[in-house]
Amino acid sequence: MKKCLILIYAHPEHFPPTVNAIINLSEIFDTVDVVYFPAKSDEWKWPANVHLFRLNRRLIDNRAYLKFNALKKLSIFSQFCFLSLKLALTNKYSIVLAYDSYALLALRIIKGFFKGKPLIWYHNHDVGIEYSKLSPSTLQYWVATVSYTHLRAHETEAD
DSSP states (O other): OOEEEEEESSOGGGOHHHHHHHHHHHHHSSEEEEEEOOSSOOOOOOOTTEEEEESOSSOOOHHHHHHSOHHHHHHHHHHHHHHHHHHHHHOOOSEEEEOSHHHHHHHHHHGGGSSSOOEEEEOOOOOOOOGGGSOTTSHHHHHHHHHHHHHHHHHHHHO
């Protein structure tokens, strides 16, 4: 059975290309599991083999999230990591797609716990982030730093 895991630290329905990609992947894989951040209500009618794993039962509005302190944001990110880890421990995935730098950091944390060695694919729809302007006191700074270092390490391995 071919399984795909998608990690996205946003709601996939906010990004029509992501919705399209999930639908296309559902035609290739027997199961597509999606771990996501619940920033809005689920509205899309997904194919039967697409399973959504919401980070939290209640919605977390993006504007409210921006006002959370660093500890609260770290707590939410930890929940995202634990949910992703639970799936990694109980399923054998052929491929894991990380859709943003937060998802990539979570993947880096849980990578050693996957059954087998899934193909890792990183896709980030955010462009133009000026990492040099991020404050080291923010979670985004550390996510961006670790994600960038992780990608550079893979480029070095490939060379």
